[in-house]
Amino acid sequence: xxxxxxxxxxxxxxxxSLLTACSGDADNNAVPREWIRKTYTETGAGWLDPDxxxxxxxxxxxxxxxxxxxxxxxxxxxxRYGDDMITVSPYRSGSLIEIEDYRNGxxxxxxxxxxxxxxxSTSFRGGGPGEGK
Numbered sequence: 001x002x003x004x005x006x007x008x009x010x011x012x013x014x015x016x017s018l019l020t021a022c023s024g025d026a027d028n029n030a031v032p033r034e035w036i037r038k039t040y041t042e043t044g045a046g047w048l049d050p051d052x053x054x055x056x057x058x059x060x061x062x063x064x065x066x067x068x069x070x071x072x073x074x075x076x077x078x079x080r081y082g083d084d085m086i087t088v089s090p091y092r093s094g095s096l097i098e099i100e101d102y103r104n105g106x107x108x109x110x111x112x113x114x115x116x117x118x119x120x121s122t123s124f125r126g127g128g129p130g131e132g133k
Contacts, residue, residue: 048095
């Protein structure tokens with residue numbers, strides 16, 4: 001009876017560890033949406049930082065949550081988080097922050113994302129649960 005109880009306890013601990021590890025991956029690859037909502041002013045097109053440059057805003061976002069990849073071009077900064085991406089563009093005296101699906105963002109800005117994987121190719125691996133498993 002004692003051995004059976006020990007095996008059940010070990011199995012429960014292993015299952016809990018596995019579930020925690022799998023769920024943590026999804027959160028680590030996610031855009032920090034809630035932080036962006038709290039930090040920046042919402043507009044109809046995204047969020048606005050009236051004072052900072054795109055590179056400054058991108059750095060602040062990546063300090064909150066590190067991206068999978070980063071690129072820049074045309075005065076804009078691009079941060080990739082799994083199946084989503086953030087575009088930070090110059091806007092008047094500050095920056096406009098947009099969050100969009102990776103596929104849409106890639107097609108919209110692909111001339112600046114030359115080394116990122118095309119979302120329609122077999123080399124693209126999104127960032128949802130189970131990525132790389």
